[in-house]
Amino acid sequence: MTYHANKGRTLVRLIVLVPLLLASAVSGQDLLDDVKVDASRPRVIPATPLMVRSDTFDRLVFGATYSNGAVPVAAASSAAGNPLTPTNLRATFRAQLKARLRQLEASCHPTPDQRGKLELAGTGDIDRLFNDLEPLREKFKQSNVNELNELVIAVKPYQKRIRTGIFGPDSMFAKVLRSSLTSEQNSLLKQSDRERREFKYESNVYWVVSKIEEAVPMKDEQRQQLIKLMLKETRPPNMFGTADYYYVLLHTSSIDHKKFAAILDAQQLERFQQILRDSQAAAQSMCQRDGIEPASDE
Amino acid sequence: MKTPILRFASKSSGYGAKCILIALGIFFGVGRDNDADDKADPEKAIRRPSVNRAVPLPAQKAIGTSRVSSSIDLRRTSQQLLNSELAFVHQICRLTGEQKSNIRAKCQAALLISVQNAAPSTPTPRSTSQTIHQNLRRSVRSAVAEVLQEALSSDQLAHFQDEAVKRRNYEKTVIVRALVASVDANISLNREQRNQLTSELFDNYDDGWESLPVMGRITISGLPRNVIESVLTERQKSDWNESQASQTRSVAEPIPLTDFRFFGEPWKENEP
Numbered sequence: 001m002t003y004h005a006n007k008g009r010t011l012v013r014l015i016v017l018v019p020l021l022l023a024s025a026v027s028g029q030d031l032l033d034d035v036k037v038d039a040s041r042p043r044v045i046p047a048t049p050l051m052v053r054s055d056t057f058d059r060l061v062f063g064a065t066y067s068n069g070a071v072p073v074a075a076a077s078s079a080a081g082n083p084l085t086p087t088n089l090r091a092t093f094r095a096q097l098k099a100r101l102r103q104l105e106a107s108c109h110p111t112p113d114q115r116g117k118l119e120l121a122g123t124g125d126i127d128r129l130f131n132d133l134e135p136l137r138e139k140f141k142q143s144n145v146n147e148l149n150e151l152v153i154a155v156k157p158y159q160k161r162i163r164t165g166i167f168g169p170d171s172m173f174a175k176v177l178r179s180s181l182t183s184e185q186n187s188l189l190k191q192s193d194r195e196r197r198e199f200k201y202e203s204n205v206y207w208v209v210s211k212i213e214e215a216v217p218m219k220d221e222q223r224q225q226l227i228k229l230m231l232k233e234t235r236p237p238n239m240f241g242t243a244d245y246y247y248v249l250l251h252t253s254s255i256d257h258k259k260f261a262a263i264l265d266a267q268q269l270e271r272f273q274q275i276l277r278d279s280q281a282a283a284q285s286m287c288q289r290d291g292i293e294p295a296s297d298e
Numbered sequence: 299m300k301t302p303i304l305r306f307a308s309k310s311s312g313y314g315a316k317c318i319l320i321a322l323g324i325f326f327g328v329g330r331d332n333d334a335d336d337k338a339d340p341e342k343a344i345r346r347p348s349v350n351r352a353v354p355l356p357a358q359k360a361i362g363t364s365r366v367s368s369s370i371d372l373r374r375t376s377q378q379l380l381n382s383e384l385a386f387v388h389q390i391c392r393l394t395g396e397q398k399s400n401i402r403a404k405c406q407a408a409l410l411i412s413v414q415n416a417a418p419s420t421p422t423p424r425s426t427s428q429t430i431h432q433n434l435r436r437s438v439r440s441a442v443a444e445v446l447q448e449a450l451s452s453d454q455l456a457h458f459q460d461e462a463v464k465r466r467n468y469e470k471t472v473i474v475r476a477l478v479a480s481v482d483a484n485i486s487l488n489r490e491q492r493n494q495l496t497s498e499l500f501d502n503y504d505d506g507w508e509s510l511p512v513m514g515r516i517t518i519s520g521l522p523r524n525v526i527e528s529v530l531t532e533r534q535k536s537d538w539n540e541s542q543a544s545q546t547r548s549v550a551e552p553i554p555l556t557d558f559r560f561f562g563e564p565w566k567e568n569e570p
Contacts, residue, residue, distance in 0.1 A: 095541065099484050102537055106486040196482060199492055203475035210472045213465075217386035220464035268389075 057140045061133060061155050062089055062162060090126060093166065097122040100167055104177075107192030108185035121176040125166050133158060164239055164290050197295060201236035208248040216264070216271045225263045229255065235294035243292050246283035249276055251294070253283075375431060379438040380409055387446065390461045391454040401442075401449045408441035429509050436505075473507050474499045477521060485530070485537045494529045 101118060104110055110118065136158075140151050167173040181189065209227055218226070234251040237244075253276040261269055287293065384402060387393065393401065439462075446458060478495050481487065487495065502525050527535055 098537075099486070099541070102484075103486040106488065192486075195489055196486075199475075199482065200479040203472075203479045206468075206472045206475055210469060214382050217382065217389040219390060219461055220468070223465075223468060 057137050058086070058089060060140075060152070061158055086130060090130065093126045093129075094123075097126070097167065097173075100173075103192065103196070104189065108181060108188040110181070110185065114180050117176050117180055118173060121172040122167055125171045125173050128172075129158070129161065129166055160290060163241060168239070194295075197236045197240075200240055202231060204240075204244050204248055205230050205234075208245055208252075211245070212272065212275060215275060216268045218264070218268065222263050222268075226260075229259055229263065233259070237287075237292050238295040239290070239292055241290070241292075243283070243286040243290065246279055246286050247292055249279040250283035250287060252276060253280060372430070372434065376409055376434050376438055379435050380405055380442070383438055383442045386461075386465070387442065387458060390458050391450060393454075397449060401445055404445040404449065405442050408445055409438060432505070432508050469508075470500055470503050471496075474503070477507060481521070481526065484541045485534050487529075487534075491529050495526070498525045498529060 097119070100122070101115065104118065105115070133155075136151065136154055139147075161168075165171075205227055209223060209230070213223070230248070230252050233255045234248070237247050257269075257273065260272060264272055384398075384405065387401070388398065391397075443462070446455060450458065474496055477499060478487075478492055481495065482492060499521070502522055504522075507521075526538065530538060
């Protein structure tokens with residue numbers, strides 16, 4: 001019974017298949033030709049207009065970026081959850097400028113004239129950034145998927161500028177600062193900046209050791225010795241930001257490993273070195289990308 | 299559900315090719331209900347290399363996931379935390395093989411209950427990984443500490459408790475220093491003020507600070523106003539209020555101090 005049923009089913013299949021094969025032959029198209037045509041002809045992706053949210057450009061440029069000196073993040077909207085708009089972002093940068101001016105006032109007491117010039121220069125830096133971005137913002141609004149890559153590349157220098165601080169060494173603010181302060185004010189400012197940087201760096205080292213401890217549990221004595229060694233043998237970075245964690249690991253890895261061996265036991269040392277090795281590539285790449293290096297005393 | 303042959307046929311441009319492929323599709327089972335097959339035999343669905351899988355893979359159910367809508371895998375995280383904590387215990391107390399297996403078994407059992415308690419019953423936006431991680435860590439440590447009461451000798455226990463207190467103080471110091479550095483970046487403290495604020499915040503420590511996004515924009519509004527203001531000058535107080543009013547936050551996903559990196563590794567049985 002089953003044999004006959006199967007035979008019948010095969011017959012039906014053949015009845016369906018044969019005319020279709022003939023139809024294919026008549027149409028003069030070979031399956032292989034068909035496939036070949038597809039492979040040889042480059043597929044053109046239609047230029048579909050890409051509808052982007054109004055804040056997408058700002059997220060791309062300002063997202064996940066940090067300013068110099070660990071002053072609040074550039075990529076920001078207000079804490080009240082205001083939308084990410086150029087106006088809100090400008091407000092964020094103005095807050096950073098104010099924080100920097102407060103640092104100056106606390107350390108080197110600039111005159112009202114000096115303060116005015118610095119504020120003007122800082123505001124100019126903010127305006128310049130947004131003015132430079134305006135043409136890109138417009139282009140992005142009218143772009144399609146094919147242009148997206150191009151735009152991602154185009155905004156990279158701006159991302160870096162924001163990440164490393166728009167009041168950094170190349171800014172108008174920094175130039176005015178260098179030219180307007182007296183030598184005495186300069187030395188006061190440097191001392192204050194150094195102290196602040198050291199405190200921040202110390203807190204970063206404490207934090208990194210606490211993370212390392214998740215894989216390398218330590219006794220308190222070992223922990224304190226390790227922190228002391230790391231603080232003694234490494235120097236704070238020229239800027240703080242997203243690479244803080246990796247910066248510490250990168251520079252810790254350059255310490256003579258015999259010094260670690262004096263603190264950690266064999267098993268701890270093996271895991272500790274593994275962590276340092278695993279982080280090397282990422283650490284080097286992140287620090288290189290933003291020019292993060294040990295801060296000079298000058 | 300289309301078979302791969304039919305899918306290819308619908309993409310092909312040639313009429314003849316389409317015909318052949320459709321025919322082949324019929325020949326090898328057109329309209330075959332994979333969904334039904336998969337429902338009947340989920341194992342088969344797993345084996346079949348299909349893009350549009352009808353039946354999801356059997357979920358790796360984590361402890362407590364039914365109570366929390368979070369991406370954090372509670373079972374895995376708690377296991378990592380347990381391994382980390384046991385490694386700490388071993389580092390301090392140099393356990394014997396027997397103690398190790400005894401402690402591990404008891405801790406595993408205790409952990410099941412702890413993890414369920416750590417998962418928030420009502421998922422909220424704040425029930426994110428950092429809060430859960432923090433709760434889990436507390437639960438795991440407390441479960442292990444309880445097991446150790448019985449499992450360790452009195453000397454070992456005293457040594458462990460001493461080190462555990464020191465570790466906790468160190469963890470608080472890490473958080474407090476990060477917070478002070480953030481306040482400092484905003485309102486420019488001098489050295490004495492930094493030290494004073496560090497000590498004040500340590501004395502008034504709040505566990506909730508551990509879930510603050512320290513790596514991003516610190517949510518300094520979470521800090522006690524009276525403590526902060528007690529170390530500030532009048533001018534700084536005004537600056538502080540101003541900075542609070544214009545407080546900003548990171549657009550990027552904040553990186554909480556407790557979650558940034560986790561190195562938890564298995565506690566190997568052949569460890570010394």
